[in-house]
Amino acid sequence: MSSISSNPPLPVIYSAGTRSVRDLRTLVSEVAEGRGLRCLRSTGDGYLLTFYDPQSAEMAAIRTVEAAFELLRRSVLRNRQVSEERALNLRCAVHLGEVDIVANDREGPHISMAYLLEEISRASLPAALNPIPPEQFPLQNYVLCSEEVAGILSRRAQQWELSSIGLLKLKGFPGWREVFWCSPKQRKHSSAPVIVKNH
């Protein structure tokens, strides 16, 4: 039976480009469980996660972005210990919205929005308005967020820098959606986010 959550959880997608999904699940559990993880569902080569915070949905958004960066950090460390074939290269997308709660899953247009955000890549940019140059967009190991999440981060969290990657049309959603690339502030002058190198 489905129900509407009264305090909106947060859908997130972590997608892995390798087969090391079991390792990814372990990492996700380690970083997410202490941050209000409510649902963890496999999407084949990645995971959909939703988070909850008893204080507010905005805090859940911040916890989620924290979890995404911690996940990236740990995956970089892990990648140094494993062969190239087993490396985890991640794309994360964070969105905030009300979802339908069903057993071991979440449904609704905001889940679709999170998936659509996660699908954005360099190849999406020529179809955007006011896009950043595709060469500046990372190939992997990055965090994208929706306008809703970017608004919360700009008001309530100063540790991340938000850069618009452009206005995009997302299938099934009217109008234009501005999508943001979120990166740690101390890396402001670096030309790319975390790049994984295997030993």
Added chain:
Amino acid sequence: MEAPAPLRKSLALLFCDLAGTTRLTAKEGDLVASAVFREFYEHAGRLSGEHHSLTIKFIYDAFLSVFANIDDVMPFVISIERLFAENPMLVGRFAGFHFSLHYGEVVLIETSYGREVLGEAVAVVAELNGAARTLPQEIVVSQAALERMPSSYRQLAGPSEFYEFKRLGKSVEFHRISLAG
């Protein structure tokens, strides 16, 4: 070879969004829809060149076209209307167009995928497009663009309206000009 330096200039920006593309895909399938779009891109691209557009950027069922001379815009709009009335592949397949026109400063740059136009004016003309109606067929024109249009079109403009841009934190004055007839 070095890419040309970005060009910052005040230009006329036309945005066109086709109405009824979801129905086209549902009714005739994505193969037919993609063939129809190819036809649209080819002819709209040709017409934009004939009307001195500096660049045209297609975004699925929409395009953004940029003009140095705003006088070239309405003849181009009329040619697009005519295209959809006469081209056998396009006739009857769409519910109409949403046209919007704005004038403002943009940056023209050469990118790895072709010429690109950047700036707040781009967001304004794209968002303003949401105010355009297909019945009756019309073009919504910002006040900044209307002031620079030929007097024959200024006389056809409807009363002032305002479009709220939440993202930009401001409102833009615009007018409607009927394209009927």
